[in-house]
Amino acid sequence: MAAWVPQDDQLLVIDIRDLLFRWDDAAPVVLVLGQLSIAPGEHIFIEGPSGSGKSTLLSLLAGVTAAQRGSVRVLGKDLERLSSVERDHFRADHIGYIFQMFNLIPYLSVVENVTLPCRFSSSRRAKAIARTGSLEQEARRLLDHLDMAHGDLLDRPVTTLSVGQQQRVAAARALMGSPELLIADEPTSSLDADRRESFVNLLFEECRQADSTLVFVSHDASLERLFGRTVDLAAINEAPHLAEAAS
Amino acid sequence: MKAPIFALAWKSLINRRLTAALTVLSIALSITLLIGVERLRTEARASFANTISGTDLIVGARSGPVQLLLYAVFRIGDASNNISWASYQEIARHPSVAWTVPLTLGDSHRGFRVLGTTAGYFEHYRFARDRSLDFAAGRPFHDLYDAVVGAEIAESLGYRPGDPIVVAHGASDVSFARHDDKPFRVVGILERTGTPVDRTVHVGLEAIEAIHIDWQRGAPIPGVSIDADQARVMDLQPKAITAALVGLKSKIVTFRVQRFINDYPQEPLTAVLPGVALSQLWDLIGIAENALLIVSTFVVIVGLFGMLTALLTSLNERRREMAILRSVGARPGHVFALIMGEAGFLTLLGVSLGILLLYALLLIGQPIVESRFGIFIGIGMPSRYEWILMGTVLLAGFLVGGIPSYRAYRLSLADGLSLRV
Numbered sequence: 085m086a087a088w089v090p091q092d093d094q095l096l097v098i099d100i101r102d103l104l105f106r107w108d109d110a111a112p113v114v115l116v117l118g119q120l121s122i123a124p125g126e127h128i129f130i131e132g133p134s135g136s137g138k139s140t141l142l143s144l145l146a147g148v149t150a151a152q153r154g155s156v157r158v159l160g161k162d163l164e165r166l167s168s169v170e171r172d173h174f175r176a177d178h179i180g181y182i183f184q185m186f187n188l189i190p191y192l193s194v195v196e197n198v199t200l201p202c203r204f205s206s207s208r209r210a211k212a213i214a215r216t217g218s219l220e221q222e223a224r225r226l227l228d229h230l231d232m233a234h235g236d237l238l239d240r241p242v243t244t245l246s247v248g249q250q251q252r253v254a255a256a257r258a259l260m261g262s263p264e265l266l267i268a269d270e271p272t273s274s275l276d277a278d279r280r281e282s283f284v285n286l287l288f289e290e291c292r293q294a295d296s297t298l299v300f301v302s303h304d305a306s307l308e309r310l311f312g313r314t315v316d317l318a319a320i321n322e323a324p325h326l327a328e329a330a331s
Numbered sequence: 332m333k334a335p336i337f338a339l340a341w342k343s344l345i346n347r348r349l350t351a352a353l354t355v356l357s358i359a360l361s362i363t364l365l366i367g368v369e370r371l372r373t374e375a376r377a378s379f380a381n382t383i384s385g386t387d388l389i390v391g392a393r394s395g396p397v398q399l400l401l402y403a404v405f406r407i408g409d410a411s412n413n414i415s416w417a418s419y420q421e422i423a424r425h426p427s428v429a430w431t432v433p434l435t436l437g438d439s440h441r442g443f444r445v446l447g448t449t450a451g452y453f454e455h456y457r458f459a460r461d462r463s464l465d466f467a468a469g470r471p472f473h474d475l476y477d478a479v480v481g482a483e484i485a486e487s488l489g490y491r492p493g494d495p496i497v498v499a500h501g502a503s504d505v506s507f508a509r510h511d512d513k514p515f516r517v518v519g520i521l522e523r524t525g526t527p528v529d530r531t532v533h534v535g536l537e538a539i540e541a542i543h544i545d546w547q548r549g550a551p552i553p554g555v556s557i558d559a560d561q562a563r564v565m566d567l568q569p570k571a572i573t574a575a576l577v578g579l580k581s582k583i584v585t586f587r588v589q590r591f592i593n594d595y596p597q598e599p600l601t602a603v604l605p606g607v608a609l610s611q612l613w614d615l616i617g618i619a620e621n622a623l624l625i626v627s628t629f630v631v632i633v634g635l636f637g638m639l640t641a642l643l644t645s646l647n648e649r650r651r652e653m654a655i656l657r658s659v660g661a662r663p664g665h666v667f668a669l670i671m672g673e674a675g676f677l678t679l680l681g682v683s684l685g686i687l688l689l690y691a692l693l694l695i696g697q698p699i700v701e702s703r704f705g706i707f708i709g710i711g712m713p714s715r716y717e718w719i720l721m722g723t724v725l726l727a728g729f730l731v732g733g734i735p736s737y738r739a740y741r742l743s744l745a746d747g748l749s750l751r752v
Contacts, residue, residue, distance in 0.1 A: 139749060148657065148747035169662055176660020181748065183658070186651055191346030192339075203339075204660035257659070269748075 097265055097297040098122040098145065102154035105140060115140045116322040117154075120315065124264075127288060127298040129308050132317030138301050141317065142269055145299065146179055147171030159264055176205035180258030180296065182268040187254030188242040194232070197242060198223035198256045201263075208261025215262070226256040229293075230286055247274045248283070255287060262294040270302050277306075284310050336665045340672035343652070347645065351677060354638045358681025361634035362724060363688045365627040366717055370689075372620045374708045378459060379613055382526045383576075383605045385457030387585055390414065390422060390592055391574040393599035397615070400608040403434060403574040406444040406527045410436065413571035418598045422577065425591065427584040430455055432576040435539050435569065438498050438510070443484050445498050445532045447539035447569075453479075455578055458526045468492055469519030472535050475563055478515040479533040482523035490517050496532070498542060508550065510542040513559045523702055537567035577602070631724055635731045638677055642670060642735035646742065653743045667740040674732020681728070682721050686713070 100120040106113045115137040122128055132138050143149045144156050150164040150171070157163070159178055163171055175181075180201070188197045199219045202209035212222040227233045230252040242250065251271055258266055268287065272280040284300070284307055291298045300311065308314050344351050383389075383404050391399040392412030401407040423431040432455050435447035446452075453464050453471050469492040472479055480490055490496070494517045500508040515534060523529055541562040545555045557565070579588060585604065592602035653666050693710050700708055713721070 143747050146658070146748055169664075172657075172660055172662040175658075181658040183655070183748075187655065189339075189652055189655055191342050196342075200656075201659040204665075 095123060096121050097124050097159060099157040103151050103156060104153040105144065105151050113323045113326055116326055117320060118322070120320065122297060122299065124297055125295065126313060127291065127311050128300065129311035129314045130299060130301045130317055131303060131305060131308060131314060133303055136318040137321045137323065138317055142267060142301060145267060146181060147175045176201065177207045178264050180263040180266040182254045182258045182271040184270040185247065185274040188250055190243050192242065194227065194238050194242055194253055195220055195223045197253055198227065198260055200257055201260050205261065208263065212261040223256065223260065226259055227253070229290060230256050232256065248279050251275060251283060255290065259290050259294055259296065262296065264296060266291055266296045266298045268298065268300045272302065272304065272307065280304070280307060281310065336668045337672045340669050340676065344673055344676065350641050354641050354677050355681045355684060357637045358634045358678060359684035359688055361631040362682050362685025363692065365631050365720060366686065366713070367689050367692065368623050368627045369717060369720060370708060372624065376613060378525065380606065380609050381459040382609065383458060384461055385455065385578065386576045386605055387579040387582065388577040388589060388592070388602045389574060389605055390577055390600060390602045393601050396601070396603040396608040397612050399574065399601055399603055400605070400612055402436065404527065406436065406531060410573045413573055414575065414600060415571050415598055416569055418595065418600065419572055419575055422575065422592060425588060427579050427581070427588050428577055429580045430578040433536055433572040434574045434576065435536055436573045438500055438539065440496055440498050440532045441488065443530050443532055445534060447534055447536045449536055452533065455576065458524050464524065464528065465522040467520045467522045472518055472533065475535060475538050475541055476513065476515045476559065477518040477535070479519035479521060480517055481521050481529040481531050483529040484532060485520040490520065492517055492519065513542045513562065536569055540567040540569050635727055638674065638728070639731050639734060642674060642732070643738065646735055646739055650742055650746060653739065654746055654748055657743055658748050663740050663743045666743040667736045670736040670739045671732050674736065675729055678725055678728025682724055
């Protein structure tokens with residue numbers, strides 16, 4: 085493991101150093117990372133089979149959990165030094181998140197689902213309003229870009245939308261208020277093969293427009309070629325080696 | 332940051348409106364029952380206390396105040412002894428006494444008590460906050476064999492003025508000893524009062540004397556028969572009465588007159604203040620009203636448990652919703668507030684709806700209850716005690732809501748951003 089070296093890393097969106105994480109003191113170590121840096125505007129593909137520590141890494145990046153050792157620095161903030169409430173605020177203000185599926189809250193309309201982050205972050209609300217004048221207009225603009233504003237799509241209950249349509253609404257929500265970091269947790273795994281690529285391309289375009297950095301996690305290697313850079317989590321996570329050494 | 336979560340709680344609730352409505356309804360019904368029982372209890376007590384009013388003292392032979400009240404006013408049980416006519420006259424002549432009404436009991440008509448009294452009874456007897464006896468039909472008794480019946484008798488036996496009735500000796504419903512040689516005629520029917528007056532046949536004091544003129548020790552004297560018209564010309568001055576109602580010129584002298592009667596040297600007598608005796612009697616009955624209140628309290632608890640069940644059941648299906656909220660920046664505290672807000676809202680709505688329902692029922696039921704049971708239920712603002720009851724239920728609702736809220740809080744901490752489906 086490399087020693088922690090202070091450096092001028094203002095430029096980095098994500099900077100992970102000497103990370104060691106276990107869910108609790110009795111549990112085995114699940115993630116050990118020497119270094120992982122991601123620069124602004126990068127579209128990065130993180131691949132790894134299940135059990136390689138993907139969901140743990142995403143929890144750490146989103147600030148739902150904190151590292152016991154080492155540092156997870158996002159946008160220049162060491163997340164483990166923040167309180168859990170501060171991390172929740174940080175996530176609300178700076179991170180857009182797309183789940184694998186079931187992204188939408190069933191009792192909210194399409195537009196209400198898209199504007200949801202602005203209920204929890206005043207800075208994203210301000211950015212969204214600054215862009216098109218109102219939250220609803222900004223939501224409609226994003227949905228229009230994602231080809232979701234035609235017909236009666238906006239007026240339908242979200243539960244009647246197809247999986248692909250739901251994922252596009254989720255993307256619009258993640259992009260609402262232009263967060264600096266967009267985390268997508270296998271967002272295409274529930275889509276048909278021919279729709280995956282177009283969804284990824286839509287994400288790229290929107291991220292470019294919003295100046296967002298995209299961290300895209302998937303075990304679907306066929307999408308890898310679309311990305312500028314790939315991180316193989318199984319290769320850089322040293323936790324299995326640690327377990328081997330211990331036994 | 333609290334307001335957006337309550338807007339979400341509201342929308343989430345609308346989404347589950349059937350369960351929510353059932354929960355609200357069960358809380359509402361339990362509140363209606365609780366406050367309704369409380370109100371009925373208070374009003375029944377007030378109404379009970381007003382069974383007799385305007386009378387300052389009830390006088391009878393020496394006995395306990397409750398027993399005297401029971402036989403003299405409620406026509407329950409029998410007197411242990413009588414008051415001699417001389418003693419009654421002595422009391423009536425007391426300088427502080429404004430009026431007296433004699434009461435003679437002992438006979439019955441088809442299970443209803445027959446009361447021998449004077450026309451003064453209709454003038455002086457008061458009930459329910461100083462209401463006097465009114466005639467629904469007919470008039471007070473004038474002739475020796477006239478009878479005035481209460482509303483319930485008229486209704487259940489279908490009597491109208493002019494109908495003949497026969498008085499039976501004693502209280503027995505199937506009495507074989509009837510005074511059928513001296514039939515009475517119904518001349519008046521009283522308005523419903525909700526008091527024992529409704530179940531009483533009123534006749535003149537002399538009439539009681541007349542029907543017993545050829546009787547001795549509870550049976551007709553063998554070989555002696557005096558017919559109705561012969562009795563009219565005989566001496567019908569009673570030798571004794573059962574009890575008497577006494578009105579005083581001033582309330583200030585009440586205790587002095589009471590002492591005068593209680594210490595009356597010629598005969599052992601008891602004088603009671605109706606209000607005091609009524610509240611003693613109520614203390615005996617009060618156990619039942621407390622039981623009612625306890626039962627309705629349990630109904631409220633059951634209602635709140637219904638809400639707890641509904642909220643806890645919904646939590647599992649809502650874990651996904653909570654992970655989504657967490658992903659857009661909601662804190663576990665927000666998740667707590669989401670469930671808490673829902674519980675609080677359901678309880679508040681339930682309590683409000685329950686009160687509305689109660690007032691609606693009161694508006695519909697008030698005239699019915701008043702005419703059937705003589706209990707006047709005021710439709711005023713809730714009393715202080717009722718406010719306290721409502722506040723307690725609200726507080727209990729919040730406390731009960733804390734259980735699923737805390738569970739949701741723990742779940743969202745543990746789940747983080749993982750979607751549990």
